[in-house]
Amino acid sequence: MGRMRRAVDHPAATRQQLLAAGAVVFAARGYREATVRDICREADSNVAAVNYHFGGKDGLYAEVLAEGQRQMHVLPPAKVVSADPGERLEFFVRGFLERVLAGAPESNHAQLMFREMIEPTRALDRVVAEFIRPAADELGGIVRELLGPGFSERERQLAGLSIVSQILNYKHCRPVIERLFPDLPLDAAQVGPLTRHITDFSLAALRGMRAVRAGSRRSKARKN
Amino acid sequence: MGRMRRAVDHPAATRQQLLAAGAVVFAARGYREATVRDICREADSNVAAVNYHFGGKDGLYAEVLAEGQRQMHVLPPAKVVSADPGERLEFFVRGFLERVLAGAPESNHAQLMFREMIEPTRALDRVVAEFIRPAADELGGIVRELLGPGFSERERQLAGLSIVSQILNYKHCRPVIERLFPDLPLDAAQVGPLTRHITDFSLAALRGMRAVRAGSRRSKARKN
Protein backbone atom coordinates (compact mmCIF):
# COMPACT_ATOMS: atom_id res chain seq x y z
CA MET A 1 0.00 0.00 0.00
CA GLY A 2 2.53 2.59 1.11
CA ARG A 3 4.68 2.24 -1.97
CA MET A 4 4.00 5.85 -2.91
CA ARG A 5 6.23 6.79 -0.03
CA ARG A 6 8.50 9.72 -0.57
CA ALA A 7 11.80 8.84 -2.15
CA VAL A 8 14.38 8.77 0.60
CA ASP A 9 17.90 8.20 -0.58
CA HIS A 10 19.36 8.16 2.92
CA PRO A 11 17.86 8.46 6.38
CA ALA A 12 18.90 12.09 6.81
CA ALA A 13 16.25 13.21 4.31
CA THR A 14 13.53 14.02 6.84
CA ARG A 15 16.02 15.97 8.90
CA GLN A 16 16.82 18.20 5.96
CA GLN A 17 13.17 18.62 5.06
CA LEU A 18 12.40 19.64 8.62
CA LEU A 19 15.21 22.17 8.55
CA ALA A 20 13.89 23.66 5.32
CA ALA A 21 10.28 23.67 6.47
CA GLY A 22 11.35 25.15 9.80
CA ALA A 23 13.11 28.02 8.05
CA VAL A 24 9.98 28.74 6.01
CA VAL A 25 7.47 28.60 8.86
CA PHE A 26 9.66 30.27 11.50
CA ALA A 27 10.45 33.11 9.11
CA ALA A 28 6.80 33.54 8.19
CA ARG A 29 5.25 33.41 11.65
CA GLY A 30 8.06 33.77 14.19
CA TYR A 31 9.14 31.27 16.79
CA ARG A 32 6.17 31.56 19.11
CA GLU A 33 3.39 31.53 16.52
CA ALA A 34 4.93 28.82 14.40
CA THR A 35 3.56 25.38 15.32
CA VAL A 36 5.39 22.11 14.98
CA ARG A 37 2.32 20.73 13.26
CA ASP A 38 2.57 23.36 10.53
CA ILE A 39 6.27 22.66 10.12
CA CYS A 40 5.74 18.91 9.89
CA ARG A 41 2.93 19.34 7.38
CA GLU A 42 5.23 21.55 5.30
CA ALA A 43 7.89 18.85 5.55
CA ASP A 44 5.51 15.98 4.78
CA SER A 45 6.50 14.22 7.95
CA ASN A 46 4.92 13.14 11.20
CA VAL A 47 4.30 15.42 14.17
CA ALA A 48 6.76 13.45 16.26
CA ALA A 49 9.58 13.90 13.74
CA VAL A 50 10.68 17.23 15.21
CA ASN A 51 11.10 15.73 18.65
CA TYR A 52 12.83 12.66 17.32
CA HIS A 53 15.37 14.51 15.18
CA PHE A 54 15.89 17.72 17.13
CA GLY A 55 14.65 17.01 20.63
CA GLY A 56 11.89 19.57 20.39
CA LYS A 57 10.78 22.85 18.88
CA ASP A 58 13.65 24.70 20.57
CA GLY A 59 16.21 22.33 19.11
CA LEU A 60 14.87 22.67 15.59
CA TYR A 61 14.84 26.45 15.88
CA ALA A 62 18.42 26.51 17.11
CA GLU A 63 19.51 24.27 14.24
CA VAL A 64 17.67 26.36 11.65
CA LEU A 65 19.31 29.48 13.02
CA ALA A 66 22.75 27.88 13.08
CA GLU A 67 22.29 26.73 9.49
CA GLY A 68 21.35 30.27 8.57
CA GLN A 69 24.45 31.67 10.20
CA ARG A 70 26.60 29.15 8.36
CA GLN A 71 24.89 30.09 5.12
CA MET A 72 25.12 33.80 5.91
CA HIS A 73 28.86 33.73 6.40
CA VAL A 74 29.22 33.35 2.66
CA LEU A 75 28.56 37.05 2.51
CA PRO A 76 30.35 39.32 0.08
CA PRO A 77 33.39 40.73 1.91
CA ALA A 78 32.51 44.36 1.19
CA LYS A 79 35.75 45.48 2.76
CA VAL A 80 37.79 45.26 -0.37
CA VAL A 81 35.08 46.45 -2.70
CA SER A 82 36.47 49.94 -2.86
CA ALA A 83 38.92 52.23 -1.16
CA ASP A 84 36.37 55.04 -1.08
CA PRO A 85 34.41 54.85 2.20
CA GLY A 86 31.42 56.45 0.51
CA GLU A 87 31.26 53.61 -2.00
CA ARG A 88 31.76 51.08 0.77
CA LEU A 89 28.81 52.60 2.63
CA GLU A 90 26.65 52.37 -0.46
CA PHE A 91 27.67 48.75 -0.90
CA PHE A 92 26.86 48.04 2.73
CA VAL A 93 23.45 49.69 2.50
CA ARG A 94 22.58 47.92 -0.75
CA GLY A 95 23.54 44.50 0.56
CA PHE A 96 21.47 45.03 3.67
CA LEU A 97 18.47 46.42 1.81
CA GLU A 98 18.47 43.50 -0.59
CA ARG A 99 17.91 41.15 2.32
CA VAL A 100 15.37 43.45 3.95
CA LEU A 101 13.26 43.83 0.82
CA ALA A 102 13.73 40.28 -0.43
CA GLY A 103 10.63 38.14 -0.65
CA ALA A 104 10.17 35.59 2.08
CA PRO A 105 11.14 32.39 0.27
CA GLU A 106 14.39 33.83 -1.02
CA SER A 107 16.02 34.69 2.27
CA ASN A 108 14.23 32.97 5.10
CA HIS A 109 17.31 32.84 7.27
CA ALA A 110 17.81 36.59 7.01
CA GLN A 111 14.15 37.18 7.87
CA LEU A 112 14.69 34.97 10.90
CA MET A 113 17.53 37.13 12.19
CA PHE A 114 15.51 40.31 11.62
CA ARG A 115 12.76 38.72 13.68
CA GLU A 116 15.20 37.91 16.46
CA MET A 117 15.94 41.63 16.80
CA ILE A 118 12.38 42.63 17.68
CA GLU A 119 11.03 39.34 19.05
CA PRO A 120 14.09 37.91 20.79
CA THR A 121 14.44 34.32 21.88
CA ARG A 122 17.29 32.70 23.77
CA ALA A 123 19.15 32.58 20.48
CA LEU A 124 19.57 36.35 20.22
CA ASP A 125 22.93 36.36 22.00
CA ARG A 126 24.35 34.05 19.38
CA VAL A 127 22.80 36.05 16.54
CA VAL A 128 24.34 39.23 17.91
CA ALA A 129 27.74 37.67 18.43
CA GLU A 130 28.02 35.88 15.11
CA PHE A 131 25.98 38.02 12.75
CA ILE A 132 25.16 41.48 14.02
CA ARG A 133 28.46 42.28 15.73
CA PRO A 134 30.55 41.70 12.60
CA ALA A 135 28.20 43.85 10.54
CA ALA A 136 28.29 46.57 13.18
CA ASP A 137 32.09 46.48 13.19
CA GLU A 138 32.22 46.78 9.44
CA LEU A 139 29.84 49.75 9.47
CA GLY A 140 31.77 51.21 12.38
CA GLY A 141 34.94 51.15 10.29
CA ILE A 142 33.24 52.93 7.43
CA VAL A 143 31.80 55.56 9.77
CA ARG A 144 35.21 56.05 11.36
CA GLU A 145 36.75 56.76 7.98
CA LEU A 146 33.95 59.08 6.94
CA LEU A 147 33.91 61.07 10.17
CA GLY A 148 37.64 61.33 10.58
CA PRO A 149 39.32 61.99 13.92
CA GLY A 150 37.87 64.02 16.72
CA PHE A 151 34.84 61.87 17.45
CA SER A 152 34.27 59.65 20.44
CA GLU A 153 33.41 55.98 20.26
CA ARG A 154 29.93 56.87 21.49
CA GLU A 155 29.41 59.41 18.72
CA ARG A 156 30.42 56.86 16.12
CA GLN A 157 28.08 54.31 17.64
CA LEU A 158 25.15 56.70 17.42
CA ALA A 159 26.00 57.55 13.83
CA GLY A 160 26.09 53.87 12.93
CA LEU A 161 22.76 53.30 14.64
CA SER A 162 21.27 56.20 12.71
CA ILE A 163 22.36 54.56 9.47
CA VAL A 164 21.22 50.99 10.08
CA SER A 165 17.97 52.17 11.58
CA GLN A 166 16.98 53.67 8.23
CA ILE A 167 17.47 50.26 6.60
CA LEU A 168 15.86 48.12 9.28
CA ASN A 169 12.86 50.41 9.41
CA TYR A 170 11.68 49.07 6.06
CA LYS A 171 11.57 45.63 7.61
CA HIS A 172 10.29 46.30 11.10
CA CYS A 173 7.71 48.95 10.21
CA ARG A 174 6.64 47.54 6.87
CA PRO A 175 2.95 47.24 7.85
CA VAL A 176 2.89 50.89 8.86
CA ILE A 177 4.73 52.17 5.80
CA GLU A 178 2.44 50.22 3.48
CA ARG A 179 -0.59 51.87 5.08
CA LEU A 180 0.97 55.31 5.34
CA PHE A 181 2.35 55.44 1.81
CA PRO A 182 0.44 52.89 -0.28
CA ASP A 183 2.12 54.21 -3.42
CA LEU A 184 5.57 53.26 -2.11
CA PRO A 185 6.09 49.62 -3.09
CA LEU A 186 8.44 47.76 -0.79
CA ASP A 187 9.83 45.14 -3.14
CA ALA A 188 13.16 44.28 -4.68
CA ALA A 189 12.66 46.93 -7.35
CA GLN A 190 13.06 49.63 -4.69
CA VAL A 191 16.50 48.50 -3.58
CA GLY A 192 18.18 50.94 -5.95
CA PRO A 193 16.22 54.11 -5.10
CA LEU A 194 16.19 53.40 -1.37
CA THR A 195 19.91 52.63 -1.40
CA ARG A 196 20.58 55.95 -3.08
CA HIS A 197 18.40 57.87 -0.64
CA ILE A 198 19.76 56.27 2.52
CA THR A 199 23.36 56.56 1.32
CA ASP A 200 22.99 60.20 0.29
CA PHE A 201 21.08 61.06 3.47
CA SER A 202 23.68 59.41 5.68
CA LEU A 203 26.72 60.73 3.83
CA ALA A 204 25.34 64.25 4.06
CA ALA A 205 24.68 63.78 7.76
CA LEU A 206 28.22 62.52 8.42
CA ARG A 207 29.70 65.37 6.40
CA GLY A 208 27.58 67.74 8.45
CA MET A 209 28.80 66.25 11.74
CA ARG A 210 32.37 66.57 10.49
CA ALA A 211 31.87 70.17 9.39
CA VAL A 212 30.30 71.18 12.70
CA ARG A 213 33.13 69.58 14.64
CA ALA A 214 35.76 71.25 12.45
CA GLY A 215 33.93 74.56 12.76
CA SER A 216 33.78 74.44 16.53
CA ARG A 217 37.46 73.61 16.67
CA ARG A 218 38.27 76.57 14.46
CA SER A 219 36.21 78.89 16.60
CA LYS A 220 37.83 77.49 19.70
CA ALA A 221 41.21 78.18 18.15
CA ARG A 222 40.09 81.68 17.32
CA LYS A 223 39.14 82.24 20.92
CA ASN A 224 42.59 81.33 22.17
CA MET B 1 -33.93 45.74 28.03
CA GLY B 2 -31.05 46.91 30.10
CA ARG B 3 -31.55 49.32 32.90
CA MET B 4 -30.49 52.89 32.22
CA ARG B 5 -26.78 53.34 32.78
CA ARG B 6 -25.99 54.62 36.22
CA ALA B 7 -25.24 58.31 35.90
CA VAL B 8 -24.20 59.36 39.35
CA ASP B 9 -23.17 56.08 40.84
CA HIS B 10 -19.58 55.18 41.49
CA PRO B 11 -17.93 54.30 38.19
CA ALA B 12 -17.83 50.63 37.34
CA ALA B 13 -14.76 49.71 39.30
CA THR B 14 -13.95 46.35 37.72
CA ARG B 15 -14.27 47.78 34.23
CA GLN B 16 -11.69 50.44 34.99
CA GLN B 17 -9.42 47.94 36.71
CA LEU B 18 -9.61 45.68 33.69
CA LEU B 19 -8.74 48.57 31.39
CA ALA B 20 -5.73 49.46 33.53
CA ALA B 21 -4.58 45.87 33.90
CA GLY B 22 -5.07 45.31 30.17
CA ALA B 23 -2.85 48.27 29.35
CA VAL B 24 -0.13 46.90 31.61
CA VAL B 25 -0.20 43.31 30.42
CA PHE B 26 -0.78 44.05 26.72
CA ALA B 27 2.08 46.55 26.74
CA ALA B 28 4.37 44.12 28.51
CA ARG B 29 3.66 41.00 26.48
CA GLY B 30 1.77 42.03 23.34
CA TYR B 31 -1.72 41.03 22.33
CA ARG B 32 -1.02 37.42 21.44
CA GLU B 33 1.15 36.51 24.42
CA ALA B 34 -0.97 38.35 26.96
CA THR B 35 -3.48 36.01 28.58
CA VAL B 36 -6.90 36.88 29.88
CA ARG B 37 -6.06 35.09 33.09
CA ASP B 38 -2.99 37.28 33.67
CA ILE B 39 -5.01 40.42 33.06
CA CYS B 40 -7.75 39.35 35.43
CA ARG B 41 -5.24 38.42 38.11
CA GLU B 42 -3.65 41.86 37.73
CA ALA B 43 -7.12 43.41 38.03
CA ASP B 44 -8.12 41.23 41.01
CA SER B 45 -11.19 40.02 39.20
CA ASN B 46 -12.60 36.80 37.85
CA VAL B 47 -11.59 35.21 34.56
CA ALA B 48 -15.05 35.75 33.15
CA ALA B 49 -14.98 39.48 33.85
CA VAL B 50 -13.29 40.32 30.55
CA ASN B 51 -15.99 38.56 28.58
CA TYR B 52 -18.75 40.07 30.64
CA HIS B 53 -17.55 43.67 30.40
CA PHE B 54 -15.88 43.73 26.98
CA GLY B 55 -17.23 40.73 25.11
CA GLY B 56 -13.85 39.07 24.90
CA LYS B 57 -10.12 39.62 24.68
CA ASP B 58 -10.50 41.48 21.38
CA GLY B 59 -13.01 43.87 22.86
CA LEU B 60 -10.83 44.68 25.85
CA TYR B 61 -7.82 45.26 23.61
CA ALA B 62 -9.81 47.59 21.37
CA GLU B 63 -11.04 49.56 24.38
CA VAL B 64 -7.56 49.82 25.87
CA LEU B 65 -6.24 51.08 22.56
CA ALA B 66 -9.09 53.56 22.16
CA GLU B 67 -8.48 54.84 25.66
CA GLY B 68 -4.83 55.26 24.78
CA GLN B 69 -5.66 57.25 21.68
CA ARG B 70 -7.99 59.47 23.68
CA GLN B 71 -5.27 59.98 26.26
CA MET B 72 -2.64 60.51 23.55
CA HIS B 73 -4.53 63.30 21.87
CA VAL B 74 -3.64 65.51 24.79
CA LEU B 75 -0.27 65.87 23.13
CA PRO B 76 1.59 69.14 23.08
CA PRO B 77 0.73 70.94 19.83
CA ALA B 78 4.33 71.29 18.70
CA LYS B 79 3.22 73.28 15.71
CA VAL B 80 3.30 76.61 17.44
CA VAL B 81 6.33 75.86 19.55
CA SER B 82 8.62 77.80 17.28
CA ALA B 83 8.78 79.38 13.87
CA ASP B 84 12.18 77.81 13.22
CA PRO B 85 11.70 74.41 11.55
CA GLY B 86 14.95 73.20 13.06
CA GLU B 87 13.63 73.84 16.55
CA ARG B 88 10.33 72.25 15.63
CA LEU B 89 12.21 69.15 14.48
CA GLU B 90 14.12 69.00 17.75
CA PHE B 91 10.85 69.33 19.65
CA PHE B 92 9.31 66.55 17.57
CA VAL B 93 12.27 64.24 18.11
CA ARG B 94 12.39 64.92 21.84
CA GLY B 95 8.68 64.28 22.34
CA PHE B 96 8.91 61.04 20.45
CA LEU B 97 12.05 59.87 22.21
CA GLU B 98 10.55 60.57 25.61
CA ARG B 99 7.82 58.06 24.86
CA VAL B 100 10.24 55.59 23.31
CA LEU B 101 12.63 55.59 26.26
CA ALA B 102 9.99 55.90 28.95
CA GLY B 103 9.72 53.02 31.38
CA ALA B 104 6.88 50.62 30.82
CA PRO B 105 4.50 51.66 33.60
CA GLU B 106 4.66 55.33 32.68
CA SER B 107 3.44 55.09 29.11
CA ASN B 108 1.78 51.77 28.53
CA HIS B 109 -0.48 53.13 25.84
CA ALA B 110 2.43 54.45 23.82
CA GLN B 111 4.21 51.12 24.15
CA LEU B 112 1.06 49.48 22.84
CA MET B 113 1.10 51.57 19.68
CA PHE B 114 4.79 50.88 19.12
CA ARG B 115 3.96 47.20 19.40
CA GLU B 116 1.18 47.54 16.85
CA MET B 117 3.78 48.75 14.32
CA ILE B 118 5.83 45.57 14.39
CA GLU B 119 3.24 43.06 15.59
CA PRO B 120 0.06 44.34 13.94
CA THR B 121 -3.42 43.32 14.92
CA ARG B 122 -6.71 44.33 13.33
CA ALA B 123 -6.41 47.58 15.23
CA LEU B 124 -3.40 48.82 13.25
CA ASP B 125 -5.54 50.64 10.68
CA ARG B 126 -7.10 52.74 13.40
CA VAL B 127 -3.73 53.38 15.04
CA VAL B 128 -2.32 54.55 11.72
CA ALA B 129 -5.30 56.75 10.93
CA GLU B 130 -5.66 58.38 14.33
CA PHE B 131 -2.14 58.43 15.71
CA ILE B 132 0.59 57.77 13.16
CA ARG B 133 -0.85 59.70 10.22
CA PRO B 134 -1.12 62.99 12.15
CA ALA B 135 2.43 62.61 13.42
CA ALA B 136 3.65 61.81 9.91
CA ASP B 137 1.88 64.89 8.57
CA GLU B 138 3.44 67.07 11.20
CA LEU B 139 6.91 65.73 10.45
CA GLY B 140 6.18 66.04 6.73
CA GLY B 141 5.48 69.75 7.18
CA ILE B 142 8.75 70.25 9.03
CA VAL B 143 10.68 68.36 6.38
CA ARG B 144 8.97 70.40 3.65
CA GLU B 145 10.11 73.59 5.28
CA LEU B 146 13.64 72.36 5.83
CA LEU B 147 14.10 70.99 2.32
CA GLY B 148 12.51 73.88 0.51
CA PRO B 149 11.07 73.58 -2.99
CA GLY B 150 12.36 71.31 -5.69
CA PHE B 151 11.69 67.99 -3.96
CA SER B 152 9.03 65.47 -4.85
CA GLU B 153 6.48 64.13 -2.41
CA ARG B 154 8.31 60.80 -2.53
CA GLU B 155 11.64 62.39 -1.63
CA ARG B 156 10.05 64.10 1.35
CA GLN B 157 8.44 60.82 2.43
CA LEU B 158 11.78 59.04 2.37
CA ALA B 159 13.42 61.84 4.33
CA GLY B 160 10.68 61.65 6.95
CA LEU B 161 11.09 57.89 7.20
CA SER B 162 14.84 58.30 7.63
CA ILE B 163 14.20 60.59 10.59
CA VAL B 164 11.55 58.60 12.45
CA SER B 165 13.43 55.38 11.87
CA GLN B 166 16.31 56.69 13.97
CA ILE B 167 13.90 57.26 16.85
CA LEU B 168 11.89 54.07 16.57
CA ASN B 169 15.05 52.02 16.34
CA TYR B 170 15.70 52.58 20.03
CA LYS B 171 12.35 50.95 20.75
CA HIS B 172 12.21 48.16 18.21
CA CYS B 173 15.86 47.08 18.40
CA ARG B 174 16.39 47.72 22.08
CA PRO B 175 17.43 44.12 22.84
CA VAL B 176 20.08 44.26 20.13
CA ILE B 177 21.42 47.70 21.11
CA GLU B 178 21.69 46.68 24.76
CA ARG B 179 23.79 43.68 23.76
CA LEU B 180 25.81 45.50 21.14
CA PHE B 181 26.61 48.58 23.23
CA PRO B 182 26.15 47.61 26.90
CA ASP B 183 27.61 50.94 27.95
CA LEU B 184 24.82 52.86 26.21
CA PRO B 185 21.98 53.06 28.73
CA LEU B 186 18.56 53.37 27.12
CA ASP B 187 16.66 55.23 29.80
CA ALA B 188 15.04 58.60 30.24
CA ALA B 189 18.40 60.18 31.00
CA GLN B 190 19.47 59.62 27.40
CA VAL B 191 16.61 61.60 25.89
CA GLY B 192 18.72 64.73 25.76
CA PRO B 193 21.87 63.34 24.13
CA LEU B 194 19.95 61.17 21.69
CA THR B 195 17.66 64.06 20.75
CA ARG B 196 20.71 66.20 20.03
CA HIS B 197 22.35 63.50 17.93
CA ILE B 198 19.27 62.58 15.89
CA THR B 199 18.35 66.21 15.33
CA ASP B 200 21.85 67.21 14.28
CA PHE B 201 22.26 64.12 12.10
CA SER B 202 18.93 64.72 10.37
CA LEU B 203 19.34 68.46 9.95
CA ALA B 204 22.75 67.94 8.38
CA ALA B 205 21.30 65.32 6.05
CA LEU B 206 18.46 67.58 4.95
CA ARG B 207 20.89 70.46 4.40
CA GLY B 208 23.01 68.13 2.34
CA MET B 209 20.06 67.04 0.20
CA ARG B 210 19.18 70.67 -0.33
CA ALA B 211 22.73 71.59 -1.27
CA VAL B 212 23.06 68.72 -3.75
CA ARG B 213 19.78 69.67 -5.39
CA ALA B 214 20.79 73.32 -5.62
CA GLY B 215 24.20 72.34 -6.97
CA SER B 216 22.79 70.10 -9.67
CA ARG B 217 20.43 72.85 -10.74
CA ARG B 218 23.31 75.28 -10.97
CA SER B 219 25.37 72.90 -13.05
CA LYS B 220 22.39 72.20 -15.26
CA ALA B 221 21.97 75.93 -15.74
CA ARG B 222 25.66 76.18 -16.59
CA LYS B 223 25.24 73.55 -19.23
CA ASN B 224 22.46 75.43 -20.98
Add this chain to the structure above:
DNA sequence: CCATAATTCAAACAACCGTTTGAAATGTCA
Protein backbone atom coordinates in the same frame (compact mmCIF):
# COMPACT_ATOMS: atom_id res chain seq x y z
C1' DC C 1 18.32 -13.98 5.74
C1' DC C 2 17.61 -12.51 10.00
C1' DA C 3 18.42 -10.04 14.35
C1' DT C 4 18.92 -5.59 15.68
C1' DA C 5 18.86 -0.76 15.47
C1' DA C 6 16.84 3.31 13.45
C1' DT C 7 12.94 5.64 11.96
C1' DT C 8 7.96 6.57 11.14
C1' DC C 9 3.32 6.83 12.55
C1' DA C 10 -1.41 7.32 14.70
C1' DA C 11 -2.93 8.16 18.94
C1' DA C 12 -3.00 10.10 23.16
C1' DC C 13 -1.27 13.20 26.97
C1' DA C 14 -0.91 17.18 29.86
C1' DA C 15 -0.94 21.99 29.90
C1' DC C 16 -2.69 26.11 28.43
C1' DC C 17 -5.78 29.13 25.84
C1' DG C 18 -10.33 32.10 25.31
C1' DT C 19 -14.85 31.46 26.30
C1' DT C 20 -19.27 29.69 28.32
C1' DT C 21 -22.28 28.38 31.98
C1' DG C 22 -25.43 28.54 35.72
C1' DA C 23 -25.77 29.51 40.21
C1' DA C 24 -24.57 32.65 43.92
C1' DA C 25 -23.85 37.29 45.39
C1' DT C 26 -24.73 42.08 44.99
C1' DG C 27 -27.05 46.08 43.75
C1' DT C 28 -31.41 48.77 42.41
C1' DC C 29 -35.84 50.54 42.91
C1' DA C 30 -41.08 50.21 43.50
Add this chain to the structure above:
DNA sequence: TGACATTTCAAACGGTTGTTTGAATTATGG
Protein backbone atom coordinates in the same frame (compact mmCIF):
# COMPACT_ATOMS: atom_id res chain seq x y z
C1' DT D 1 -38.76 44.50 52.11
C1' DG D 2 -39.40 42.01 47.96
C1' DA D 3 -38.86 41.44 43.08
C1' DC D 4 -35.76 41.99 39.55
C1' DA D 5 -31.63 43.39 37.00
C1' DT D 6 -26.63 43.41 37.37
C1' DT D 7 -22.39 41.61 38.52
C1' DT D 8 -19.24 38.00 40.36
C1' DC D 9 -17.57 33.46 40.70
C1' DA D 10 -15.92 28.51 40.45
C1' DA D 11 -16.14 25.20 37.27
C1' DA D 12 -16.05 23.34 33.04
C1' DC D 13 -15.93 23.31 27.78
C1' DG D 14 -13.87 22.95 23.37
C1' DG D 15 -9.71 23.86 21.01
C1' DT D 16 -4.73 24.18 20.29
C1' DT D 17 -0.16 23.70 21.85
C1' DG D 18 4.42 20.87 22.44
C1' DT D 19 5.50 16.46 23.69
C1' DT D 20 5.26 11.40 24.66
C1' DT D 21 4.18 6.64 23.72
C1' DG D 22 4.37 2.14 21.91
C1' DA D 23 3.68 -0.43 18.12
C1' DA D 24 4.57 -0.75 13.10
C1' DT D 25 7.75 0.02 9.50
C1' DT D 26 12.20 0.46 7.39
C1' DA D 27 17.20 0.24 7.09
C1' DT D 28 21.61 -1.97 8.50
C1' DG D 29 25.21 -5.33 9.32
C1' DG D 30 26.88 -10.02 10.24
